[in-house]
Amino acid sequence: MSSLMNTYNRQPVAFVEGKGCYLTDTEGKVYLDALAGIAVNTLGHAHPALVGALNRQAEKLLHVSNVYRIPEQEALADKLAEISGLSEVFLCNSGCEANEAAIKLARFYGHKKGIELPSIIVMEYAFHGRTLATLSATGNSKVQAGFEPLVPGFIRVPYGNIDAVQKAASPEVVAVMLEVIQGEGGINLVSDEYLRALRVLCDEKGWLLIVDEVQCGMGRTGTWFGYQHADVLPDVVTLAKGLGSGVPVGACLAGGRAAGLFAPGNHGSTFGGNPLASVAALTTIETIARDGLRENALKMSDLLRHDLEKGLRGIVGVREIRGRGLMLGIELDRPCSALVAEALAAGLLINVTHDTVIRLLPPLIFSEKEVEELVGKLVPLIRNFLKGFLKG
Numbered sequence: 001m002s003s004l005m006n007t008y009n010r011q012p013v014a015f016v017e018g019k020g021c022y023l024t025d026t027e028g029k030v031y032l033d034a035l036a037g038i039a040v041n042t043l044g045h046a047h048p049a050l051v052g053a054l055n056r057q058a059e060k061l062l063h064v065s066n067v068y069r070i071p072e073q074e075a076l077a078d079k080l081a082e083i084s085g086l087s088e089v090f091l092c093n094s095g096c097e098a099n100e101a102a103i104k105l106a107r108f109y110g111h112k113k114g115i116e117l118p119s120i121i122v123m124e125y126a127f128h129g130r131t132l133a134t135l136s137a138t139g140n141s142k143v144q145a146g147f148e149p150l151v152p153g154f155i156r157v158p159y160g161n162i163d164a165v166q167k168a169a170s171p172e173v174v175a176v177m178l179e180v181i182q183g184e185g186g187i188n189l190v191s192d193e194y195l196r197a198l199r200v201l202c203d204e205k206g207w208l209l210i211v212d213e214v215q216c217g218m219g220r221t222g223t224w225f226g227y228q229h230a231d232v233l234p235d236v237v238t239l240a241k242g243l244g245s246g247v248p249v250g251a252c253l254a255g256g257r258a259a260g261l262f263a264p265g266n267h268g269s270t271f272g273g274n275p276l277a278s279v280a281a282l283t284t285i286e287t288i289a290r291d292g293l294r295e296n297a298l299k300m301s302d303l304l305r306h307d308l309e310k311g312l313r314g315i316v317g318v319r320e321i322r323g324r325g326l327m328l329g330i331e332l333d334r335p336c337s338a339l340v341a342e343a344l345a346a347g348l349l350i351n352v353t354h355d356t357v358i359r360l361l362p363p364l365i366f367s368e369k370e371v372e373e374l375v376g377k378l379v380p381l382i383r384n385f386l387k388g389f390l391k392g
């Protein structure tokens with residue numbers, strides 16, 4: 001059919017155009033986008049501020065090497081430091097690369113302390129990417145199968161259990177790495193108390209607290225970053241997905257005892273933070289701030305949850321609606337990937353993760369009208385799906 005390597009289960013649709021929260025396919029059919037490229041299209045599609053900034057930058061300069069100063073990248077780093085509370089930024093192109101940088105940073109930190117075989121505590125059901133180190137850190141055997149030997153130096157514990165982290169302590173441990181909300185793992189949350197306890201434990205032990213905000217960061221949960229709900233400050237934060245609103249860009253932020261570790265030659269990236277990508281991220285941040293999109297995420301989240309709860313109340317097979325801001329999951333009591341194609345037919349883009357969790361990650365510009373349309377389409381789909389099942 002095509003020369004593409006067979007790495008995705010693709011839906012039989014191709015889009016030619018997007019505007020706001022809607023996409024149009026090759027046949028002219030319009031879809032409401034409640035997935036946003038998996039938390040990527042923060043500003044929706046063809047946002048005038050982003051289109052304008054990218055056009056202006058493309059006419060000036062797309063790329064220069066990191067052997068030169070890049071003012072756009074310096075401005076982005078300053079902005080990210082300001083909104084995160086961390087102090088320095090390495091720019092790359094994706095989430096796995098941001099996490100690779102974080103893992104390297106943690107190992108480097110360990111070696112500087114004289115630890116020869118540094119280990120990082122990671123979580124069950126975590127997702128950190130598909131490079132060798134990040135798939136080794138990932139808590140999903142399907143992601144790892146066939147790619148052994150895995151990268152050593154990861155100790156896995158149950159998510160959200162502080163005693164388990166305490167028990168995993170050893171002289172080799174240098175860091176704890178986790179998502180504040182697990183995305184691929186099924187929209188799983190930890191309590192603010194757990195994060196604060198983790199911060200205290202990391203301080204006691206001299207470990208780095210590494211927070212993977214690749215999916216839940218960039219305003220999606222109503223704060224710039226998920227950890228800000230718990231009022232803790234990590235040592236390392238990784239970003240990608242929503243950072244550039246669709247332009248590939250990732251970042252590894254460091255502060256506290258993780259700052260000042262790398263020197264020239266320790267890490268690098270050819271494309272990382274080039275002028276175009278930096279402008280995309282800067283414009284995304286500016287637009288989120290200017291247009292109150294964090295506040296909007298919270299407001300639309302309340303409305304969406306309320307309407308979903310109302311629409312799904314009493315339906316046997318609906319287990320739970322959970323999440324924060326515009327990162328919501330609806331857990332059913334059975335595998336429901338079939339819903340993705342049914343939603344597509346109904347002109348709605350959603351996703352199912354962890355087999356049983358319908359995942360909603362709409363653009364942060366989502367409006368009341370779009371919430372209404374989403375609920376109006378999704379609730380009957382879920383209702384019919386579960387009914388069909390009962391009949392056999």
Ligand SMILES: *Cc1c(COP(=O)(O)O)cnc(C)c1O
Nearest residue numbers: 094095096127128129183214215
């Ligand atoms: C998607 C994701 C990654 C990997 O990002 P890529 O850009 O696909 O490499 C890492 N961590 C989390 C939490 C993610 O959701």
